[in-house]
Amino acid sequence: MKTEMLGIEIENLHLAFGPTRVLTGVNLSIKPGEFFAFLGPSGSGKSTLLRSIAGFGPRPSGAIRIGGRDVLDLPPWKRNVGMVFQSYALWPHLSVQENVAFGLRERKLPGAEITRRVEEALDLVGLSHLAARMPNQLSGGQQQRIALARTVVIEPQVLLLDEPLSNLDASLRVQMRRELLALQRKLGLTTIFVTHDQEEANSTSDRMAVLDKGVIQQIGRPQELYDHPANLFVARFLGTANVLEGRVEKRGEALRFVTGSGDALPLPMAAKAGPSSIVLRPQNITISPLCGPDTIIGQVLHSEFLGSQIRYIVQAAGSDLVIDKSHHMSEPTLPTGAEVALQVNMDSAVLLNA
Amino acid sequence: MPQDTPRPADGTGLADRLPAFLFPRLSGAALAGLLIAIFLLGFLIFPVLQVVYVAFIDPRSGGLTLQNFADFFATSLFRESFVNSFYVSAMSVVVATIIALPLAYITTRFNFGGSALIQSLGFIPLIMPPFVGAVAMSLIFGRNGTVNLMLREHLGFTIPFMEGLNGVILVQSIHYFPFILINLSASLRNIDRSMEEAAQNLGSSGLRLFRKIVFPLAMPGYIAGAVLVFIKVFDDLGTPLLLNVNNMLAPQAYLRITSVGISDPMGYVISVILVAFSILSLWASFLVMRGKDYATVQKGGGGLAKRDLSGREKVIAYGAVLFILALVLSPHLGLLLLSFSTIWSFAPLPDGYTWANYIRMWEGSQDYILNTLLYAGIAALGDVILGTAIAYIVMRTGIVGRKCLDYMATAALAVPGVVLGIGYLRSFQGIEVPFLDKPLAQWWVIIAIALMIRRLPYALRACMAALQQVSVALEEAAESLGATKSRTIRRVVVPLMTGGILAGFVTSFATAAVELSATIMLVSSEADSPLAYGIYLFMQTPSGRGAGAALGIVAVIIVGLGTFLAQIIIERDKKLKTSGTEH
Numbered sequence: 011m012k013t014e015m016l017g018i019e020i021e022n023l024h025l026a027f028g029p030t031r032v033l034t035g036v037n038l039s040i041k042p043g044e045f046f047a048f049l050g051p052s053g054s055g056k057s058t059l060l061r062s063i064a065g066f067g068p069r070p071s072g073a074i075r076i077g078g079r080d081v082l083d084l085p086p087w088k089r090n091v092g093m094v095f096q097s098y099a100l101w102p103h104l105s106v107q108e109n110v111a112f113g114l115r116e117r118k119l120p121g122a123e124i125t126r127r128v129e130e131a132l133d134l135v136g137l138s139h140l141a142a143r144m145p146n147q148l149s150g151g152q153q154q155r156i157a158l159a160r161t162v163v164i165e166p167q168v169l170l171l172d173e174p175l176s177n178l179d180a181s182l183r184v185q186m187r188r189e190l191l192a193l194q195r196k197l198g199l200t201t202i203f204v205t206h207d208q209e210e211a212n213s214t215s216d217r218m219a220v221l222d223k224g225v226i227q228q229i230g231r232p233q234e235l236y237d238h239p240a241n242l243f244v245a246r247f248l249g250t251a252n253v254l255e256g257r258v259e260k261r262g263e264a265l266r267f268v269t270g271s272g273d274a275l276p277l278p279m280a281a282k283a284g285p286s287s288i289v290l291r292p293q294n295i296t297i298s299p300l301c302g303p304d305t306i307i308g309q310v311l312h313s314e315f316l317g318s319q320i321r322y323i324v325q326a327a328g329s330d331l332v333i334d335k336s337h338h339m340s341e342p343t344l345p346t347g348a349e350v351a352l353q354v355n356m357d358s359a360v361l362l363n364a
Numbered sequence: 365m366p367q368d369t370p371r372p373a374d375g376t377g378l379a380d381r382l383p384a385f386l387f388p389r390l391s392g393a394a395l396a397g398l399l400i401a402i403f404l405l406g407f408l409i410f411p412v413l414q415v416v417y418v419a420f421i422d423p424r425s426g427g428l429t430l431q432n433f434a435d436f437f438a439t440s441l442f443r444e445s446f447v448n449s450f451y452v453s454a455m456s457v458v459v460a461t462i463i464a465l466p467l468a469y470i471t472t473r474f475n476f477g478g479s480a481l482i483q484s485l486g487f488i489p490l491i492m493p494p495f496v497g498a499v500a501m502s503l504i505f506g507r508n509g510t511v512n513l514m515l516r517e518h519l520g521f522t523i524p525f526m527e528g529l530n531g532v533i534l535v536q537s538i539h540y541f542p543f544i545l546i547n548l549s550a551s552l553r554n555i556d557r558s559m560e561e562a563a564q565n566l567g568s569s570g571l572r573l574f575r576k577i578v579f580p581l582a583m584p585g586y587i588a589g590a591v592l593v594f595i596k597v598f599d600d601l602g603t604p605l606l607l608n609v610n611n612m613l614a615p616q617a618y619l620r621i622t623s624v625g626i627s628d629p630m631g632y633v634i635s636v637i638l639v640a641f642s643i644l645s646l647w648a649s650f651l652v653m654r655g656k657d658y659a660t661v662q663k664g665g666g667g668l669a670k671r672d673l674s675g676r677e678k679v680i681a682y683g684a685v686l687f688i689l690a691l692v693l694s695p696h697l698g699l700l701l702l703s704f705s706t707i708w709s710f711a712p713l714p715d716g717y718t719w720a721n722y723i724r725m726w727e728g729s730q731d732y733i734l735n736t737l738l739y740a741g742i743a744a745l746g747d748v749i750l751g752t753a754i755a756y757i758v759m760r761t762g763i764v765g766r767k768c769l770d771y772m773a774t775a776a777l778a779v780p781g782v783v784l785g786i787g788y789l790r791s792f793q794g795i796e797v798p799f800l801d802k803p804l805a806q807w808w809v810i811i812a813i814a815l816m817i818r819r820l821p822y823a824l825r826a827c828m829a830a831l832q833q834v835s836v837a838l839e840e841a842a843e844s845l846g847a848t849k850s851r852t853i854r855r856v857v858v859p860l861m862t863g864g865i866l867a868g869f870v871t872s873f874a875t876a877a878v879e880l881s882a883t884i885m886l887v888s889s890e891a892d893s894p895l896a897y898g899i900y901l902f903m904q905t906p907s908g909r910g911a912g913a914a915l916g917i918v919a920v921i922i923v924g925l926g927t928f929l930a931q932i933i934i935e936r937d938k939k940l941k942t943s944g945t946e947h
């Protein structure tokens with residue numbers, strides 16, 4: 011299967027359902043061949059944005075260009091954009107073969123070519139032996155693959171995946187997302203993947219956009235977003251984050267962050283003085299029973315044994331901090347109520363200007 | 365209703381002192397089940413089997429034979445009737461589809477102001493017994509009716525809407541198309557939006573998309589509706605009779621029994637064919653639809669995406685809808701005009717208007733109306749009592765053979781009114797009613813029982829649906845607090861089912877009030893006649909038409925009010941139940 015790699019440009023896209031604003035000023039550029047994820051909680055507008063690219067739902071204002079051509083005024087059936095639905099949407103009255111052949115028949119291709127391409131597509135997802143089955147005779151994972159085959163067989167310009175893994179059980183989900191990525195790399199298709207699961211987005215996508223309330227919060231590589239969240243929403247949505255409120259103060263040459271409760275932390279990075287907040291990941295705070303220099307004193311409120319690590323909730327610096335400590339047999343769990351010393355790895359901290 | 369008799373203390377009851385084998389202990393529910401089974405066997409299964417049996421008996425020798433069927437197919441009139449019945453039923457399905465399909469498609473697919481109008485007006489045909497509309501339709505669409513008079517005057521040609529079989533097809537399809545509309549709309553609404561979007565995404569649109577994806581997915585609903593229409597039309601006696609079309613199966617059965625006599629085997633042969641065809645079409649539809657439960661709505665996408673109509677499309681849609689609605693409402697309008705007309709003949713509209721028909725109807729039909737209220741009342745009451753009892757026994761007890769009650773009661777669906785009537789005449793002619801000195805078959809009570817049996821399947825469904833909404837836990841809660849089975853049923857189950865039972869009662873009453881097929885076979889004197897038969901008698905003479913139409917209006921009002929009332933009860937019940945769960 012050959013595919014021409016095309017990029018997608020979205021410019022100043024706005025969409026409202028009556029008085030409710032669903033998408034506000036979306037600007038996005040997806041490179042040819044990229045595996046791109048839209049990540050966000052439900053109601054964030056990620057699915058609406060995907061459906062706008064496919065041509066479903068009300069017409070937004072702005073521009074969506076695929077390979078340089080504005081598609082906003084094309085109906086869905088003229089866009090040649092392949093979409094895999096969350097529910098798979100396999101037609102129950104048609105066999106697997108007929109389902110996959112549907113798009114090719116609509117394009118009025120010669121019968122022999124249809125047969126050949128359907129076989130190729132089914133081979134690609136490894137299910138050519140199920141061609142004669144009806145969709146209700148397939149397992150969830152098989153239906154997922156058939157839905158994928160039905161979409162890629164028409165050689166779409168781009169591939170859109172709407173929460174494709176959400177109807178699968180946990181173990182299958184991990185396997186399917188690897189298969190999905192392998193297939194995407196093989197076909198070189200520009201792909202957009204909608205999900206609310208950060209792990210899914212992190213493990214598959216080249217880049218992703220985090221959405222909240224119809225607004226893109228940040229765009230970048232998964233690791234970039236985790237390490238350098240642009241705002242509190244992104245920090246909290248990607249993994250667990252401890253947020254300390256306070257202000258940056260200058261003392262001679264040295265910068266330090268002073269929390270509301272008066273604890274001071276040295277700042278290794280450049281910063282402007284003034285009110286600010288700081289984001290700390292649970293693994294970047296060390297917890298120990300002993301006091302040392304530059305430590306904050308706290309009290310253990312609660313501990314959870316998670317297997318490879320122990321998660322402590324510690325009251326310190328005016329808030330409840332989540333702290334992960336790797337578990338070793340030789341170290342006993344700190345009891346609830348114990349006084350502990352916290353050492354913060356400020357090199358991994360993220361400073362957000364309030 | 366199943367009820368325990370109060371249990372005697374310390375085993376001192378009569379039953380306890382007698383040997384167990386003499387007096388098998390039956391629970392209240394089992395006893396009720398047994399009585400119902402005996403009733404159904406006596407008034408449904410036995411008469412129908414009797415009809416089937418007679419069809420296979422040589423009237424002279426009394427031996428088993430296929431000769432009657434050979435005679436049937438050797439007679440050209442019967443062959444013609446058979447073909448006509450089949451043709452009329454099939455064509456009625458086609459015409460009903462042509463009416464229902466655009467209505468269902470437009471209302472489910474587009475944001476269309478007329479949707480609510482269609483959804484309510486679309487059901488209006490069902491509130492008029494088809495034979496009532498038949499005469500009015502002749503006046504509007506007949507050779508010298510309104511439409512053809514105007515066509516002849518302005519365009520110089522006429523269309524034989526009502527000639528012979530065409531008339532039956534037109535009347536039946538206008539009356540029964542709501543069955544297709546209701547079922548088809550429901551399955552269209554049940555299609556997951558992504559089913560359609562996936563097809564659009566792959567390049568499909570418009571009518572092609574409808575033909576290849578949407579309609580096939582709605583097929584189960586369509587087939588269910590179409591089969592109902594086919595069977596109803598195939599079995600109907602009233603409409604062809606009133607249109608004076610006698611070369612069809614049901615009228616032939618009626619005419620053979622009433623003119624040749626109760627011993628003539630042809631009426632029985634026709635009955636067997638009617639029943640066989642009803643069962644055959646149900647079975648065929650079952651085979652076609654097996655494994656095709658396409659209810660595809662999943663979380664997220666509820667129903668097809670509705671879209672706005674463009675200006676031109678709006679004109680076409682409103683045009684089509686108004687045309688169809690005018691057609692559908694024409695029998696009602698015709699009947700209303702006829703009921704107020706002095707003379708209406710060879711004219712587009714009546715010559716003059718008067719109240720006289722209503723006065724004449726009132727003077728001549730009080731007995732008809734009173735009889736109708738009595739028969740339909742008994743039938744509906746019996747239906748909900750039987751329905752509630754059967755529903756409870758089938759769904760909430762473990763009595764052996766309980767399913768049989770359900771099957772027997774539902775089997776009445778496949779028995780046309782004519783067949784039940786013939787079966788009663790044959791089976792109960794020889795049984796004398798004590799103190800009355802007349803055969804059971806001629807006693808008015810038998811008409812009420814026939815109506816009860818005919819409406820029972822529908823009432824049973826209503827009761828089962830009502831019982832389904834009463835959670836077993838509510839029953840168990842009452843029992844754990846010390847209520848006996850019978851008290852639980854009386855104090856908890858039945859009160860909670862009231863809405864559904866009441867709706868079942870009203871619907872049974874309204875439809876039984878205008879049933880003609882079985883009634884016409886069983887009416888033995890004019891004094892015992894119900895309203896439907898009265899209309900039939902009035903319509904036999906041109907001078908009686910006005911009063912007949914007035915009586916027809918009464919019938920429409922009874923059924924209309926009944927349907928409306930049932931709807932209100934169901935709605936109120938629903939509200940009550942949902943508000944109950946919110947708190």
